[in-house]
Amino acid sequence: MLSRSFLALILVTSGAAAAISVACSNGTCTTPGGPVSGSPDTHCVDPDGGTAIVNPTSQASCHPDGGAGADAAPSDYGPALYGVEGDDDDCKYHVKWSATTVCENQGVVFTFTATNKVDGTPVTGAGVETELFLNPTHPAPTPFVTSTEGPPGTYTTQPGRFDAPGQWTVRFHLFEQCSDLLGDSPHGHVSFLVDVP
Amino acid sequence: MKLRGVSALSIALGCTSGSAPPTFGTTPMAQLTGDAGAVHVDVYSAPDPVTRGNDEFRFVVTDAAGAAPLDGLTLDVVPWMPAMGHGTSTTPIVTAEGQGKYLVTNVVIVMGGDYQLRTKISGAVTDSVTVSFSVL
Numbered sequence: 001m002l003s004r005s006f007l008a009l010i011l012v013t014s015g016a017a018a019a020i021s022v023a024c025s026n027g028t029c030t031t032p033g034g035p036v037s038g039s040p041d042t043h044c045v046d047p048d049g050g051t052a053i054v055n056p057t058s059q060a061s062c063h064p065d066g067g068a069g070a071d072a073a074p075s076d077y078g079p080a081l082y083g084v085e086g087d088d089d090d091c092k093y094h095v096k097w098s099a100t101t102v103c104e105n106q107g108v109v110f111t112f113t114a115t116n117k118v119d120g121t122p123v124t125g126a127g128v129e130t131e132l133f134l135n136p137t138h139p140a141p142t143p144f145v146t147s148t149e150g151p152p153g154t155y156t157t158q159p160g161r162f163d164a165p166g167q168w169t170v171r172f173h174l175f176e177q178c179s180d181l182l183g184d185s186p187h188g189h190v191s192f193l194v195d196v197p
Numbered sequence: 198m199k200l201r202g203v204s205a206l207s208i209a210l211g212c213t214s215g216s217a218p219p220t221f222g223t224t225p226m227a228q229l230t231g232d233a234g235a236v237h238v239d240v241y242s243a244p245d246p247v248t249r250g251n252d253e254f255r256f257v258v259t260d261a262a263g264a265a266p267l268d269g270l271t272l273d274v275v276p277w278m279p280a281m282g283h284g285t286s287t288t289p290i291v292t293a294e295g296q297g298k299y300l301v302t303n304v305v306i307v308m309g310g311d312y313q314l315r316t317k318i319s320g321a322v323t324d325s326v327t328v329s330f331s332v333l
Contacts, residue, residue: 136286
C-alpha cells in the first residue's frame with residue numbers, strides 16, 4: 001500500500017508536469033497560424049511599363065577591394081510581404097517559404113528557397129539567417145535562427161519560437177557577411193508577415 | 198510545504214526564457230568624448246565582447262571633465278551597420294538608472310560584422326557619440 005506522503009509526491013509531481021506542459025505548450029494548438037493573406041508582392045515590377053525589375057549579383061562584390069571602413073548608402077529593409085513568396089528588397093532573388101505548424105511557444109521550422117531572378121538558378125551558399133520579431137521592441141526569445149542548406153538553394157532553419165500571439169515579422173537574411181557597398185552585392189533580405197494565434 | 202517548493206522550482210526551470218539581469222564588467226568597452234565636447238561617456242556591454250543575440254549596454258554619462266554624472270538626459274541610440282547601410286530590426290530601449298547611468302536594452306544583433314551605436318544626447322546638454330565595435 002502506498003504511503004500518504006508518496007501519494008502526495010505523485011500528485012504534486014503530476015500537477016507540476018501538467019503545469020509545465022500547459023505553460024510551455026509544446027503540442028499543437030487548435031487553430032494554427034501561418035502566412036498572412038494580402039496583396040501579392042509587386043515591388044519588383046516597374047510601375048510604368050509593368051516589366052520585371054531584375055538586379056544581378058556578383059560574388060566579387062561581397063568584399064570589394066578598398067571596402068573596409070566604407071559606408072554603404074542607407075537602405076531600409078523594405079516592407080514585410082504577404083503570402084509565401086516574393087522578391088527580396090533589392091530584386092535580386094525570388095523566394096518562397098513554408099513552416100511547420102505555427103503555434104505560440106512551439107518550435108517552428110522554416111523552409112526557405114531562393115532563386116536568382118536573373119536566370120532562375122538556385123541561390124547557393126547564402127547562409128540564410130532567420131530573424132523573428134513581433135514589433136521593434138519584442139524580438140523572439142531566440143531572436144534569430146540559423147539554417148542548413150540542402151538541396152542547393154533550399155534552407156531549413158533551426159526551430160524558432162513565437163512567444164506571444166499577434167502578427168509577427170519573419171525576416172530572412174541572405175549572404176549577411178557580404179557588405180552592401182556595391183549595387184550587385186549578394187547581400188539581401190526579405191520579410192514576411194506571420195499570424196500567431 | 199517542501200513538495201510545493203519543489204514543484205514551483207520545476208515549473209520555473211521548465212519554462213524560463215532566460216532573462217537574467219545584465220552583468221556588466223568593470224572595464225568599459227569604449228570611453229568617448231562627445232562630438233560637441235560637452236560630455237564624457239563610458240560604455241559597458243553585456244556580454245563583453247558583444248555577441249550575436251540580445252545584447253545590453255550601460256552608458257555612464259558625465260560632464261566633459263568626467264567628474265559629475267549627468268542625469269535627466271534623453272539618449273537616442275540607433276544601432277547601425279555602416280557596410281550594410283542599415284540598422285537592426287529592433288529598437289533599443291533606454292532606461293535611466295541614476296548617477297549618470299543609462300541602461301540600453303533590446304539591442305538585437307543578428308549578423309556578424311562591424312557595428313555602431315549612433316547616439317544622440319539631449320536635455321541639459323546636447324551632444325552625440327558613436328560607439329564602434331565588431332561582432333564575430
